[in-house]
Amino acid sequence: MFPVFAGDPLSDMINGLQDPTFRISGPLISSLTVMAIVLIFAIVIGIQAHFQDPLKPAKGPLALAMWFIEYLENWGRGVMGRDPGNFTGYFFCLFSYLFMAFIWSITGFPSIIDTLVMPLALSLVMFVIIQYLGLRHQKWRYFHRYIEPIAIFLPINLVTMWSPIISTTLRMFGNCLAGSIIIGLINWALKNISVMLFSGLAVGYASPFDSPAAIWLSFIPIGVLNLYFALFSGYIQTLVFSSLNAVWFSAEMPENDPMGTVVQVTRGSEDKANA
Secondary structure (H helix, E strand, O other): OOOOOOOOHHHHHHHHHHOOOOEEEHHHHHHHHHHHHHHHHHHHHHHHHHHHHOOOOOOOHHHHHHHHHHHHHHHHHHOOOOOOOOOHHHHHHHHHHHHHHHHHHHHHOOOOOOHHHHHHHHHHHHHHHHHHHHHHHHHHHHHHHHHHOOOHHHHHHHHHHHHHHHHHHHHHHHHHHHHHHHHHHHHHHHHHHHHHHHHHOOOOOOHHHHHHHHOOOOHHHHHHHHHHHHHHHHHHHHHHHHHHHHHHHOOEEOOOOOOOOOOOOOOOOHHHHOO
């Protein structure tokens, strides 16, 4: 049986570096739970769509899904400058998972995104799709990008091609971890002030921080901050990461054709002449 570790992201990462033993951590369980919720919702939508009368308006989860799909298609056209095509399904899953991952800490279970491996996994998926699109539409000319404009630029181009993994991972991880640190510092300060002001409520407890005196000043501000960082900041980060996905995907796809082989957007006149 695998050991299960809960929730402190920094301790989890340090323990993982010191001891390579596989662990089923709290954030991993949270991530699997969120994926299960998205999967169940998708199955319910699929079943409802199978039995839905096309002449009648949709109701319940199917109506919500249809609205969300329409929103993503319009959003994709605006960001990518083209019909997103099959990527609508990808963005449906990405938006759903990522936003729920950001707000998951509201449930009281371990947070997901402030564990480094989770944003890293999402960034790796994005990177693989980018390279796949480049190979699909450019064929062997795809590899010419690594020596543009001349071969001596190979090391710089390699760094440039791989930098999205690092930049997007650290952006998500840093924003989420910064929110957790801010909440932790404010909670620590408010607990200390609350214990000083309401020390009479700590009588009979081994530690005043285990008593009701420790929460009188903290529960409302911390609740508000949790909602802010989870809902508002979570939505912003979801939108930013998804937009970066859309822009980089579009840069590897031909003009005026979401899944075809017409003209590559990001290549020079030589590639256009050979397309």
